[in-house]
């Protein structure tokens with residue numbers, strides 16, 4: 001183990017939560033080919049530890065284990081699966097501080113944000129523990145003489161999950177808890193940048209009594225692993241959270257085995273500010289929406305559209321609030337923004353700013369000479385942003401705020417919908433007619449009015465257009481892992497007994 005991993009283990013109340021192996025069929029597993037990859041603390045670029053890159057036969061062994069374990073897991077009563085999920089929930093909550101420390105060290109977000117994500121992630125486990133007891137079927141008035149018709153909800157089968165680095169715990173539990181509650185075994189491939197949160201979840205799943213083969217975490221070269229998972233006919237569902245670019249690849253790779261797909265992809269959220277808004281109130285909300293997770297958030301305000309009548313005051317207030325943000329190591333107190341995930345993300349952020357300025361944007365603030373390390377990017381504010389700039393067209397996934405002005409509701413609707421993405425949108429106004437008009441016209445899966453916080457277990461989370469397929473959480477999240485079986489019971493004789 002590297003010195004930092006020793007340091008990390010020392011920081012933990014329970015060092016056994018820090019695992020540097022894959023978890024397959026209830027066993028901590030090395031890579032048979034000896035391949036491994038270092039995992040770095042993005043704040044310091046120190047290696048936290050290493051993970052094995054499994055060989056193809058080891059990925060297939062996870063499928064074999066899941067297939068064998070599926071029989072018993074699906075045979076459990078829903079309340080028996082619920083008990084195990086609630087035990088997992090309790091263990092996640094009891095180990096929140098260690099899970100948060102692991103998350104901040106591998107992802108970089110400030111500790112309070114990591115604690116929040118652990119809580120958020122645990123809440124999905126509790127939600128689906130209960131949802132699993134409500135997978136009701138239907139009875140159908142029969143048009144067929146002497147027959148009784150109905151439907152059953154049945155587990156879809158082995159479910160693979162490929163998850164991102166920006167929310168390394170909650171994006172797993174939001175999927176895995178639903179699948180497990182439905183009766184499905186899961187094979188999770190976390191991002192190689194942030195594997196240790198997933199492996200800690202595996203340790204706690206084992207302690208909760210989730211049987212071997214039911215909760216598996218495989219590690220490897222991402223394209224290599226996904227090709228195996230996507231081409232494996234025994235895997236009946238693939239749930240992916242990540243970029244639209246990779247989502248397209250997985251759709252193609254899954255076509256030959258016709259998998260059930262649940263895709264949570266990229267966003268390009270508009271943050272629309274109406275003319276009636278107090279500029280300071282709106283600006284402070286926009287800063288929160290833009291810089292959450294240092295901008296590395298699918299819900300981050302990616303384009304900020306301000307009515308021309310309050311634009312200048314809004315920009316002034318935004319700049320003032322942004323300048324008060326503290327950038328630093330997430331382990332330190334009072335830090336608002338941690339590092340970006342790696343140097344490539346910093347370079348991409350810089351290229352987005354350079355592109356905007358070269359096309360006429362004005363950079364109001366953002367002095368990179370103040371960055372406290374090579375993976376840090378100081379918040380940047382750009383105005384006079386136009387639709388031909390990367391900061392407008394792409395999900396910039398960085399602390400780069402692009403502001404533009406508009407003059408009418410019809411104009412801002414057109415501007416906001418001018419993207420292939422459709423995940424989340426924000427509307428700030430107190431005019432109910434404007435709220436209703438914009439909310440109906442915006443082409444997004446989720447619209448939040450006067451609130452930066454919009455998510456939680458009861459929410460049907462997901463996007464339209466190229467931001468994804470399906471919904472996670474809410475009353476329908478478990479349906480991603482259920483099939484509906486129709487049955488017809490014939491020749492029953494007439495109920496009148498004649």
Ligand SMILES: NC(=O)c1ccc[n+]([C@@H]2O[C@H](COP(=O)([O-])OP(=O)(O)OC[C@H]3O[C@@H](n4cnc5c(N)ncnc54)[C@H](O)[C@@H]3O)[C@@H](O)[C@H]2O)c1
Nearest residue numbers: 163164165190191222223226242243246264265266267298
């Ligand atoms: N809609 C949502 O709920 C949601 C939530 C979080 C993040 N995201 C999106 O995720 C993206 C950021 O996360 P990211 O950088 O980890 O995304 P990413 O698409 O680069 O990676 C996501 C996962 O896919 C794997 N992967 C990467 N390249 C692959 C390939 N060629 N073949 C197979 N697998 C591959 C990665 O190892 C990782 O596990 C952003 O676009 C963000 O909007 C969406």
Ligand SMILES: N[C@@H](CC=O)C(=O)O
Nearest residue numbers: 166167297298299455
């Ligand atoms: N903040 C999002 C995660 C996307 O990056 C969520 O709450 O699901």
